[in-house]
Amino acid sequence: MAERTGTVKFLTGLGAVATALKMADIDVASSYPIRPYTGAMMMLSQMAARGELDLEFVHGEGEHGQLGIAHGASAAGARAFTGSSGVGVTYAMETYSPISGGRCPVQMLIGNRTLDPPGDFGSEHTDALSTRDQGWLMGWAHTPQEAFDNTLMFYRIGEDARVSLPQMNCQDGYFITHIPAKVVIPSQEEVNKFLPPLNFPDALDPLNPLGHGPQLFPGQGHVLEADRVNAMMGAFPVIDEVVNAFNAQFGTDYAPFVEQYRCEDAEYVLFINGGHAYTAKFAVNHMREKGMKIGLVRPRWIRPWATDVVADILSKFKAVGVVETNNAFGAARQAGILTLEVATSLYQCDKKPVLTAFMGGLGGEVIRLDEFYYMGDVLKKVAAEGKADRTAYWIGFHNV
């Protein structure tokens, strides 16, 4: 494996993504300000103003228009970028399906923020997860370095002719968007080698007219929907290929779909998405020091959901606790959205772990080490007893 080499900088998740976008030589960015993702657009606009990046920077009149601009740019063959947070993400809801249905490989940065209420600046994943069934690839970074790397990997996967789908490049607001960490930045030559220029096959062109997004008759619907499902499912081998190519070229060791941390002889695990995995890994280390057989499992993709990979990994354990930094009001098991995915994945397994969830980080609250210790204690107990008292334990209620 190659050594990771490059320039080391202290960057926030936003700084890391903006730096990667510049190296990806994006053509069009469409913006509309909302905390916490705005800093990435601030950087892009400055790069364009200074002439460092040949970028068409277009300001939307709202998120709906903003996504429309990115859609049009991508349809015309541009490498397009946009982004939002919280209620900005949901304001643009109508636009997501047309973009994926048009197979336009737009990349959208989501700096997670709570919806209203509570509407504070903190991170909940409910904003992005609300759009999970709109045909976009979707994954989270848990460090600024991973945010940089994902930006490049997501474009290459989404732009691959076998996939041709838009991507949501997600990171937790504040925890990742605003706190700097060391990021190794490869050379421009290395990035060029990894990410070739976009070659969009059916770009809008006045000299070669073609139609995008026509009104269809009912009888045509199932064909188009099946086509988009095939594109999404077709992403699996491409993700595998691209992540492995990234690892080989840059000396990283990303799991293509699901990261396992200290799971070797684990009896129970936390299943956790996004930034809180950073703190959770320290908690797992400390619980291990006390002899607890705990591990951590982190999905790198929410869409497409790697059902078989998740099932293979999680069915090995006695108990699984899904850490939900989102809410699914009235959903099956009344926990969060990830519980639905995890429980469905495990349905096919002969041997199933005890499954429960931890509602944590709501309102953008920090999940502290002692709160992860509480989760560890619960998992140890439910693993020993073979059942859980609750489908969801609420941090801030049940642990106090």
Added chain:
Amino acid sequence: MAKTIEVTVWATGVVQDKEGRDVCLVLTEAANQEGKFTQAFDNYVDLPDRINVQVRKYARISDAEIENKFEYENHRPNIIGVTEATIMKGINVCKGLQEGGFLVINTTKDPEALLKYVPEKERKKLKAVATIDAIGIAPEQLIDYSGAEGAEDVSAIGAGLGSVMAGAIAAVSGIVKKESILAAAANRTAAKRGYDEVKIKVLK
């Protein structure tokens, strides 16, 4: 968990947004050069676009990886920097201060003159209070928003007041070496004068 030194800098919105952040960035860059683990970050809920309203800038410096990295504020500060002395009249800047803490203020006054604004509880925990005429040493204050909201600073780190304050904090507290501060600051002269000219009143 290894001991993490927490530095909180109080500055004024807009006018000192950049220089206030630079105090923390110069300190953490100096600590980086000494192989420490660091983070420098703005308070997330302060509203930095209100002119002269106080804003908080934070640094954390540790011998090991920082496990409480995501905590929004420095709840247990060891060092307090104040870049505009009048803030002390309205706010207990030392709230949560740890035993043996340090307070460094930008003012032309002597350290004793500002102590009356520190409540008794926190005053007892102070190991030393210090003052430095940071504006006198570096009068130009750069107003630059490029580094706000998690974006990367375009202008140099510590062109003015930020370097003076970082130098003074290093001299008073010893958290980083003088040569590290001088190497980290864009304005080396300002950092050196901050380090050399700070007036220190040792309290215990």
